[in-house]
Each structure stands twice: as structure tokens, then as C-alpha cells.
Amino acid sequence: xxxxxxxxxxxxxxxxxxxxxxxxxxxxxxxxxxxxxxxxxxxxxxxxxxxxxxxxxxxxxxxxxxxxxxxxxxxxxxxxxxxxxxxxxxxxxxxxxxxxxxxxxxxxxxxxxxxxxxxxxxxxxxxxxxxxxxxxxxxxxxxxxxxxxxxxxxxxxxxxxxx
Numbered sequence: 001x002x003x004x005x006x007x008x009x010x011x012x013x014x015x016x017x018x019x020x021x022x023x024x025x026x027x028x029x030x031x032x033x034x035x036x037x038x039x040x041x042x043x044x045x046x047x048x049x050x051x052x053x054x055x056x057x058x059x060x061x062x063x064x065x066x067x068x069x070x071x072x073x074x075x076x077x078x079x080x081x082x083x084x085x086x087x088x089x090x091x092x093x094x095x096x097x098x099x100x101x102x103x104x105x106x107x108x109x110x111x112x113x114x115x116x117x118x119x120x121x122x123x124x125x126x127x128x129x130x131x132x133x134x135x136x137x138x139x140x141x142x143x144x145x146x147x148x149x150x151x152x153x154x155x156x157x158x159x160x161x162x163x
Contacts, residue, residue: 007156008058008114011043012065019074019124019138023064026122026149039153048096052106052113060116062153068126075141076123077148085119120149 011027014020024043031041042054055061067078067086080086082103097105106113122145124138134142 006038006040006058007060007062007153008040008042008055009153010054010061010063011041012045012047012063013043014045018133019135020066020126022066022122022124022134022138022145025134026064026146029146030150030153046096047099047102049102049105050096051099051102052109052111055114055117056106056111058114060156061114061118062156063117063119064149065119065121066124066126067121068124072123074124074135074137075145077145078121078123079152080119080121082117082119086121118152120152 009027009030011023011025013023013025015024027041027043030039040058044050044054069086072078078086082100085099096102103113103117125135138145
């Protein structure tokens, strides 16, 4: 896997917990539906300290994850950076360090951490129901969510070709 000048798009989620697998599905669909030169696609099931190994040596990273707030509607999209970050469902773990601590740890250990990190968090209802199907709320908005994520990536001055 090439790193350096490339941008990583990291999808986080859990494929067996319905809507929680949304970040993984979006990254998979981006990889197989659109051709973005200089983009590397990676899927992962958790963050914490493991995030360091995924993102080190990239100049730029876009993370796609899910979030469950008390005010949002399923399919709402939020944009964060490490400076204004709110906890998403997989980027931090109750069994590991949070995202900001992982970034600081990577820097303290001398790893080449990304200069730019964007986090795209998609609102879901966090119900922990087993299954690989998305809820009707997410299914109805999936194309709109995909388009918004693709347009966000396009703004990074990468060319998109439909495959």
C-alpha cells in the first residue's frame, strides 16, 4: 500500500450491527464505484491505539464513521477535525484510549502522523440490533449520503471517474 502523498479514506464500523456498518459500506462502495487517483481505502472495526497503525505516514486522512446523538436524525452528516471532534461510535473505544489521545500518542512516539484529518460522522439510531441490513431510515438516504461523502472527497482536488 502506497502512502506518502496519498490520501487515506478510512471506514469504521461493525458489519453485524446494522447501521453501525455504514462507514464500512460507504468506503467499499467508493472503492468499487468511483476511481479516485491517490486515494487508498481501508476498512476497520475499531479505533483507539490501533488507529495509529492505519493512519501513520499519510499526509491526509478522511475517516467515515457513525454517530448517535440525542438531537440528530438518521442520515444527518457532521464534519469534524481533531480540534472540534465529538466521539463517534468506533473511532474511540471504551476499552482503549480516545481518538485525540491516540493521535497525541502517535506524535509522541515519533510516528509521521497526518497533517490533515477530516472526520465524517453519519447519524444513526444506536440500537445494537444484530443484522447486516441497514434501517429503512438509512436505506432511504443512502444515495444522498454517498453523494455528499463523494463530493467532500472531490473537494480535496482529486479527480473522480465513475467505473
